[in-house]
Amino acid sequence: MNELYAEAVVKRKDTFATIGLRVLMIIGSLAGFFLIVAGNMLSFLGIAILVAVFYFYPKLSVEYEYVFVDGQLDFDKISGKSRRKTMLRIDFEQVEIMAPYNSAALDNYKHLQLETKDFSSLNKDSKPYVIIANADGKKLKILFEPSEKMLAMIKQKSPRKVSNY
Incomplete structure (x- = not known):
């Protein structure tokens, strides 16, 4: 045989767009963390942001x-x-x-x-x-x-x- x-x-080399998205996701995760620390109704929004970043961040590596x-x-x-x-x-x-x-x-x-x-x-x-x-x-x-x-x-x-x- x-x-x-x-x-x-x-x-795949990181393009300007993927680098920009990574920076935005890091900023978003920091904002999400601070929303969780702030408490009340904003903590749900913070958790949603962190889950979205956790889900989409690895997909930028191709x-x-x-x-x-x-x-x-x-x-x-x-x-x-x-x-x-x-x-x-x-x-x-x-x-x-x-x-x-x-x-x-x-x-x-x-x-x-x-x-x-x-x-x-x-x-x-x-x-x-x-x-x-x-x-x-x-x-x-x-x-x-x-x-x-x-x-x-x-x-x-x-x-x-x-x-x-």
Whole structure:
């Protein structure tokens, strides 16, 4: 049994919006604590604020996991290092091309209005790849950062669909 398998995990860089939300949540939790200390009817509001912060704060930490198994690539979102959700699953029979982000091989697709799914880390030093695929009757542009092992497996399975330049 010659099964091709590779996986990679990237942590999403915190954006200005997520940093701002974290600061607001910390301020909110302090306000909630002071409302509880104040007592009376305000303590219920303080408890509600603390519960909301406790629930939503971990969801701001996002990682993406890519799993390649025999021509099928899964994109999973991991929130708070505990909750996993499959965001997208594509079969390489649906893929038109896979190439590095600024590749000349993608020039034919720049004029098209494609729905973009970004599963990259957003780091400036990263080298994302782009997949143009037909999924659910529409063309998608998928950004992700495969490992070297995953790239080798994908090239082995679908060599004509992967461009290196």
